[in-house]
Amino acid sequence: MDQELNTQRGWLTLIIVTLSIFTIVIDKTFMNVAISSLIRDLNTNIGMIQIIIATYSLTMASLMLIGGRLQNILGRKRTFLTGATIYGIGTIIAALSINSYMLLFGWSILEGIGAALMMPATTSIISGSYDGERRAFALGITSSMASGAGTVGPIIGGFLTTYYTWRYAFGLELIVIIIIVLFSREITRFPLTMKWGDLNLVGAVNSSVGIFLFVIGILLLNDPQTWNIAPYPIVIGIILMIIFYFNQKSRMKQNKEPLVDVSLFKDRGFTLANIARLIMNFTIGGVLFVIPVYVQGVLGADPLTTGLSLIPMSVAIFIMSSAAGKLSTRIQPRYILAIGAAAALSGSLYLSLIFNYYTTILDMFPGIFLLGVGMGIVFPHSANVIFSVAKRDQQPDASGIMNTGINLGSSLGTAVLGVVLILGSFSGLGLVFNNQAAVSSTEKITGVHQLFEKLEIENPGDIDEKQEMLTIQKVNTMKFAFNIVSFVLFIGLIISLFIPLQKRKRKHTIDAVSSHI
The missing domain is CATH 1.20.1250.20 (MFS general substrate transporter like domains)
Structure with a gap:
């Protein structure tokens, strides 16, 4: 009887972890197919949508190392549930977004933080809950679900956006998160191996801020008005990541706990x-x-x-x-x-x-x-x-x-190729403005930028000439x-x-x- 009960609990743990992976992977794919709808519904442009999509992965990248270490301080289960809670709050804000900044905060920031806490914990929970063939089987299931989520994500997002609204996708994610939290009592608690004082706070700040600034600097190249400041965050980000690397090496030489074992490199x-x-x-x-x-x-x-x-x-x-x-x-x-x-x-x-x-x-x-x-x-x-x-x-x-x-x-x-799309538009679309002698070079660049970012021409009188040039240039840019x-x-x-x-x-x-x- 006890063995049967343990088997049931084991299956529930696997289901919970698999659902979280499935949700996070889908979340990374379904928004990409809703770009034109997001631009229209949130009254924004392609550059802002690019920032939103890139920032979601960027947030996870910045916090993934910290998320992994927090398992040792808070425990795998608590870290996982903390991430799920933050993720769930993010889905609510994203679903109710009335503008692009609200979507950026709910989806890119909060869901990104939640995913950064959940993802490292999922593998640790499975590794600690199963052994031998059962572990291999469990990891195989999560692998298949991750691949399957990547396959159906664009279809689910496309279907909901076309026939209903992209907001429903976040609603479905919220339902999954609620299920995860309700059944989370089945997850085993694991012993703590670190204290807060052992956390390499300097390394955590350097790695997170460095990665974040580096990508943000690239994203700033989207807008001609921010070209002059873009190099600064890129350079500062690179410097911080270099400092992070040497800080980790120094801590390891002093037998202190590093944020990550850089000797692997x-x-x-x-x-x-x-x-x-x-x-x-x-x-x-x-x-x-x-x-x-x-x-x-x-x-x-x-x-x-x-x-x-x-x-x-x-x-x-x-x-x-x-x-x-x-x-x-x-x-x-x-x-x-x-x-x-x-x-x-x-x-x-x-x-x-x-x-x-x-x-x-x-x-x-x-x-x-x-x-x-x-x-x-x-x-x-x-x-x-x-x-x-x-x-x-x-x-x-x-x-x-x-x-x-x-x-x-x-x-x-997302950042680099998005910048390529926008910068590439300048070389051909600028010809549209060349006959306007009274227009300055800065105004020409800004006009081209705005024309490209809306994905459409709003003035019917411009469709014949500008729309054709826009299409040709988009093809060349692709x-x-x-x-x-x-x-x-x-x-x-x-x-x-x-x-x-x-x-x-x-x-x-x-x-x-x-x-x-």
Whole structure:
């Protein structure tokens, strides 16, 4: 009887953790297909929506290391529930948003904080609640749910936005959070291993503020009026991250508890695998932003159609991730990662070549699918390399570093490619204003910027000339954006080939970390 009860409690723990992962992954995908609706409903522009989307991943990236350490101070269960509560409050504010700033606070900030607390705790709870085959099974389930959420997220978001409202998506998330909290008593409590005095507060501030300022500086390049101040947060952010690294090394030499074990970066395989994974997350973050902008802004598709246009990538990621274990037993990780980077690179090159005035969604499918194939190969196998290098007591640090890279890469992808879209619009659309002799250069730039950011022309008299030029320039800018992606993926391909050969494959680590995809 006791064994049956323990089995039931075990299943409930797995369900609770899986629901949280499913919700967080969906949350990262469904908003991208609602860009045009958000611009209209919140009376904002594409630049602000880009900031909102990028800031969600940025918040998680900034706080992921702290979220991992708080488990040792507050406990895994309390950290998880604190994150769920903050996340739930964020969903309420986001659903009721009356302007873009309210959505930024509710979704990007509060939900981002909640996710940063929940995500590290989910893996720790599973690792501590199960062992042996049950642990492998539980991690496999969470991995499948994460991949499945990435597949259905754009469809759910597109359906609700097209036929109802994007606000309902946040309502559904709130229901899931309530279920998680109600059944959270089934989660086991784990012993505390740190005190508040042991927390590396200086390192926490340097890492969080450094990452945040770096990406914010890139986002400031969106608006011509903030170009002059953009370099400052970028430089300050880089300096703070450098200080963070040396601060961690100093603490470890003094036998003090660091925020993260930076000695892991001494291993070339660990460092290069993290870079390869960051590059792939840069790609997916950028692609999930620029393709919806093109599909809605140029092709005029609704959110549901936009979500369906991304399905080839999601399906490919799911299929290739599921086959990860078989590949890992036959091919060295460096070659698997190179194959994945090459597949994604071929998809990016295809997209950069096919974009023209008459490109349709069906024309893009092969390229989007190949991008997904590459991501589905790189995600689990890069994680395999990362965790095979880390010792058992370094696993939490490896997870924190990897999760920070995941969200930083996604945020950078949205920020950088979004900036490329806006800056790219200047080269062609500026011609529209060239015949206006009385207009200053600054006014021309501002006019082009505002014209692009609305995704549409509001003055009917301007449609024939300006709309055609806008469409042509958006096509050219998309080609340039995917040229940038191709260049970054080529770097990822080269980096993969420098990962050291492994003497022994560790297939089980793939299942153990795929839930971070």
